Amino acid sequence: MIDLETLTLNNPTNLWLEIPQEQQTKIWEQSQAFSTDNRRWMAYLNRLSLKAFLPWLKEEYAADAKVFPSKATLPSIWEATNGTGISFNGKKLVLIPSEALDISELRVPQEWVDIPNWSADYYAAVQVNVESGYIRIWGYTSQVNLKDKGNYDANDKTYCLDKEDLISNLSILWISRQLCPEEITKNETVPMAELSTTQAENLITRLGNPQLINPRQEIPFSLWGVLLENGGWRQGLYEQRQGMQRQWSIRQWMQSGVSELAQTFGWASVVQPSLEGARGTAAPAQQPTLIKQITISGLEYNLLVQPKGNILGRTWRFELRRTTVGEMIPVGVKLMLLTEDLQPFDGNQAKAKKPVERLYVEVALGEEEEGLVWKTEPISDDYEYEVLYL
Template sequence: MITTFATDNKIMKLDFFTSFNDEHLWLEFSDEDWEEAKMLVENNHEQSIINLLISKCFLQWLNTTYEEAEEATLDQSVEKYLPIWSLFTGVAIQINNLRLILIPQDYQNLEWFNIPQEWVDIPQFAGNYYLPVEVNLDDQWLKIAGFISHQDIKNYGSFNTYLRGYFLNKNKIEAELNLLFILEEYNGSQSLSCPTLFPLLPEKEQKIITQLKLLPNYLLRYQLPFEEWGAFIAQSKNRQLLFKTHQPLKLGDWLNNNFEQATMKGWYNLVNFADNFSIIFNPPSLAMNGLSMRQGDVNIEQFYQLKEERQMKIVAERLRSISVQSSKKNQVLALLNHFMDQCHDEDTRWTIAESIWQLEPYHRGAGLWFGKKFDLGINLSGNKFTLVIGILGKSASENSIFIKLYGEPNQILPTNLKLVILNQEGEIFQELSARHQDLILQYKFWGQKGEYFWLTITQGDNQLTESFII
């Protein structure tokens, strides 16, 4: 796992790099290493997996290379690190009195070393030396680009207030890692210069929890003055509580009939609460393209000849007028299931799923639908609003998602209402705004299993955010 490489291709690629950078430490990791780290991380959170992976690789190299580093270890358990990694990146290695901070970096950013402020200015987090670790997930290698002391970060680092981090040009990094241990042997660990962070009163800590609970993880560290934020997360109990209140809803669990988390978070299966969510599926009342849908006239077999998804979608919509008590119900379900197997367009597949749900909510092709009512200061013309999410299996590695937001039945949404979908990097993926006379905002998309996304609902100054894993 450390400096021996499994394939000729990797040997050639890494030899090419190291021939020009032989002062750097290069470590390889395998698929097995990645999966091992993944098993220890909740929710497949990539930042957590990467931090755990680099720490394991580096510790193995230390223990193999330096006898005096046999006692090297993480400064705390993986379980205690998960709340930290949900907020910012980095991991501390303790070697007796020496504390090293590994900070993962994008291997494509070769000019700057970015260090989150928490690792420098919180006394409980700060270290003696900081090591940038360039990570290439595609080619499965790590490069320890060198080290820099805490004092030099303070002296030479450029602090970015907006990003809350210290930035250093990589020419300030000492590339030869062996020098770190020589310096430590002769100079000893230097005292660290960190600002004083005064403990917060319990009432203040509870106020912060309340203030932050409706915001996504990636925004939390920017909401408070650093003196308050640093003092707050310096306490393990606060990190754990913040982590617990920000666990994303695992939508994929629904497809495995695991609804415990959804129920605990106030989500309800629409099968059991259909009367409360009657607006979700509105059966069409008009025939289209001359297609007669009176129950006695439907010739189901003719629709098996359809080849175009557009036609299948039209038929699926019209078949919603079939009664649940109809003698043709099972034939219709079989046809809709056939359509589902033939279609790839997201809009068509969800139309079919909704039609199946009308007839048989527990059918595998109906998808799984959960709803949650909100009244958190967002006033929709005096009424509550409801967020509904449907999930439908797409492939072995992908799921389809359908999001619907609406007010009480027959209540028009206010025109200043917005629904924003953010990807796992916190970037806006889609933004929907209520228009005049809109009753519902809705959007369909698909994603990789294990992928994160956030929904943010805003009206004026009020905001609500929910996090999910596909």
């Protein structure tokens, strides 16, 4: 077993963290659902890094630290690129793991720099030694410094920064946050171009072929970045590369239960009275309702999805309620539905103009299956675009 005390004494500016031996097998088993051996191994290195670093960060510096965008999104991200995002104290840091013995430079995939929703404040270089069971964080940089002093490798679609331009002691990050809380760590990113649903579906079909070892190299970043930023499309690409059937069909969830994958995103099924309600003295019929618990501005809510009438009908209701019965939705909260390519439509939103028990949007769809994306304002915690097919 490696002696971390000796390593730390020999190189005290770097952070050395142990990977518990008993966890390595479990983490490897959790890293199998990927399209190629390379993606499985990269997911394994990312999981090891996260398992070692996140508990340390929460204990030492930031109790609120958590994965971003969310833990459930990690497989679809690791299928596409390398790196693990962590949010803490209103900032974002991305771990970039590598087994390489050469630590002359940090190479940050472009996705973590130029996709607006992914762009971070800091990037940390992580050397993973699987055999000896430790990770070593040997340097970090801010996004501003990476863009300022780094070079962009167009062939590899990475930003590269020499070791000399990295800060080797991670403790300096926390000190600088205390001394200079207003320091600019990240530049504004350029919004991604729009992509139509048809274009996205064609790209997913093409790039979803698992024989394409590195799909991020197959198309211009202007297209790739848009595809990944839309969580529903990125999830679709991941599923396609695993050979899965569509996991996000609302009707299928109603008939045979919420898919295992969707459950990891917090979706469940409960039985509620039909939205058609009762006329006269007849009791309302019971039917499945899809439910997801979300947090908005520190308050707990339930998002519910239910058909009006039979599930084979084309009218659906999305409803927002407080988790605790009787509590009200504050003024200004908004529930919205968007098309799959994130466009609004007539009657797509409801806003609380006074405290209300519920907000809802009803939508009548055409004959063909359509994808809808829900969203709230303020944005809910850990929010990711989800394309729900109805």
